[in-house]
Amino acid sequence: MAVAIPSLDHEPVGSALRPDRPGLDKAGGRLVVVSNRVPVPSGAGSPNAGGLAVALDAALKQRGGLWFGWSGNTVDGREPETESHEFANVSYAVTDLAQRDLDDYYHGFANRALWPVCHYRLDMTGFNRRNTAGYFRVNEFFARRLAQLIRPDDVIWIHDYHFIPLASYLRGMGFTNRMGFFLHIPWPPADLAAVLPAYDLILRGFSSYDLVGFQTPLDAENFANAIARGGGRALDNGCYEAHGRRFRAGAFPIGIDTQGFRRLAEQGERNAVVRRTAASLEGKQLIIGVDRLDYSKGIGERIDAFSCLIENNPALRNRVTFLQITPKSRSEVPEYAHLQREVAEQIGETNGRYGDVDWTPIRYINKPIGHTALAGLYRLARVGLVTPLRDGMNLVAKEYVAAQASADPGVLVLSRFAGAAYELETALLVNPYDSDATAAAIKRALEMPLDERKERWSAMMRRLETNTVDRWCDAFLGTLVAADHQGMPAPGGDGEDDGLSPELSTGVRRQPLWGAIKN
Numbered sequence: 001m002a003v004a005i006p007s008l009d010h011e012p013v014g015s016a017l018r019p020d021r022p023g024l025d026k027a028g029g030r031l032v033v034v035s036n037r038v039p040v041p042s043g044a045g046s047p048n049a050g051g052l053a054v055a056l057d058a059a060l061k062q063r064g065g066l067w068f069g070w071s072g073n074t075v076d077g078r079e080p081e082t083e084s085h086e087f088a089n090v091s092y093a094v095t096d097l098a099q100r101d102l103d104d105y106y107h108g109f110a111n112r113a114l115w116p117v118c119h120y121r122l123d124m125t126g127f128n129r130r131n132t133a134g135y136f137r138v139n140e141f142f143a144r145r146l147a148q149l150i151r152p153d154d155v156i157w158i159h160d161y162h163f164i165p166l167a168s169y170l171r172g173m174g175f176t177n178r179m180g181f182f183l184h185i186p187w188p189p190a191d192l193a194a195v196l197p198a199y200d201l202i203l204r205g206f207s208s209y210d211l212v213g214f215q216t217p218l219d220a221e222n223f224a225n226a227i228a229r230g231g232g233r234a235l236d237n238g239c240y241e242a243h244g245r246r247f248r249a250g251a252f253p254i255g256i257d258t259q260g261f262r263r264l265a266e267q268g269e270r271n272a273v274v275r276r277t278a279a280s281l282e283g284k285q286l287i288i289g290v291d292r293l294d295y296s297k298g299i300g301e302r303i304d305a306f307s308c309l310i311e312n313n314p315a316l317r318n319r320v321t322f323l324q325i326t327p328k329s330r331s332e333v334p335e336y337a338h339l340q341r342e343v344a345e346q347i348g349e350t351n352g353r354y355g356d357v358d359w360t361p362i363r364y365i366n367k368p369i370g371h372t373a374l375a376g377l378y379r380l381a382r383v384g385l386v387t388p389l390r391d392g393m394n395l396v397a398k399e400y401v402a403a404q405a406s407a408d409p410g411v412l413v414l415s416r417f418a419g420a421a422y423e424l425e426t427a428l429l430v431n432p433y434d435s436d437a438t439a440a441a442i443k444r445a446l447e448m449p450l451d452e453r454k455e456r457w458s459a460m461m462r463r464l465e466t467n468t469v470d471r472w473c474d475a476f477l478g479t480l481v482a483a484d485h486q487g488m489p490a491p492g493g494d495g496e497d498d499g500l501s502p503e504l505s506t507g508v509r510r511q512p513l514w515g516a517i518k519n
Ligand code: GDG
Pocket: 050, 052, 184, 185, 254, 290, 291, 292, 325, 327, 367, 368, 369, 370, 371, 374, 391, 392, 393, 394, 395, 396, 399
């Protein structure tokens, strides 16, 4: 079946890429952030959200700018609206989506194709042509809406797997602005990634940026292999040439607001929920797990490991409590609804088997709790159990470390498959698929002498104090605006001779990219 494929990167290099272009911190060059959800301030002018949102918001305020994305609302039967909210020198522009677009692009392709494949979970995929077409269609829709808002010297920073092809569409409309992309989730080895429908287009999508950022060196290496296999090549300095363009790619591990989180945890000690929890433990040691309800987080394997711990160490009965905080997520996606039932059942079985009239081994919370209470609970817990099967970074691991009291820190048990393991090397690193080994690590954590706990924690805390979320933001944006050779068309790469359909290579398209695909 013939499939209309977009042509990318055919525009000449424009003014936004001139070597003499002023840096972001100088006059001109607004920052434009694009993410699926936009934390629009509720009134006082700052978003009520986590570290990433606060850091991006600070970068926007510093330079002046625009934050653009989905409003969180759907419309049926009428044209979606784009609304703008102004707070000081920052605009927050959000656009509604038609229900079908949301289903195809977000629930469908983003969360049933890209998310599982990027987390190495081919068993969790649900591919169909309608979703694939929807992903590209909605990216083009977002590009058209954004096109009405951007200025020639804006620096555009696009976030995450929802928007990989967004820059391609902007380039196709003639925008030559500097554009960066950061992938918050892992990028898998080339053989796995190649399972994605429209894999070649996804890969091309990356090369429309000037800078592509990943969480870890492994993700960046996987990407480099994919580029090489696709006929592109690596140059010096993390630069690549592919699909007729030159661009840069590398690892930019995301951080947290380390000092801010430490202070929050100190306040958290006085929080009512935390105090009640502490009293209810009656001297038992607390093990904590905090994750969105997602199969990538290894919650089932973690419960198995906790069961092994109790099974193998009868002396621990009635001496430990495992608190698993798991807000629901993506319930519209069938794989998640199934997981929700499975985890609840597994916890019920474990409590039934090992519990007693005066001891519930696992306490399971299926809704979000407040920030301060969360930070206080991290601080209260002797063990932070962060055992995803695969994770881009995992901020919970970093928050747990930042929340600890320096005089009596808890122990982080961390999956070696979380991006955070690259930096938090002195955690107890585990293979989350191996329940016995994870159980042994939890036992070791519970028994670890104070001196060793302090030594391991101090090393991790030093890393977190160096690589904060502000530093991450500056490093990415600094690299995006600094390199003179980014975003250049490769020699001979004018993008016109790649055999793609001509009507798609002339800027604004006359028909949907995936129009030739039958649902
Ligand atoms: C993606 C990547 C990468 C959780 N429960 C509650 C709550 N949380 C907060 C945590 C933490 C955040 O949610 C979860 O962050 P993660 O990093 O663990 O996970 P993802 O949502 O999957 O994020 C990931 C991240 O992007 C950033 O690049 O690290 O690998 O998958 O901040 O504290 N917060 C509150 N109540 C809860 O019940 N207040």
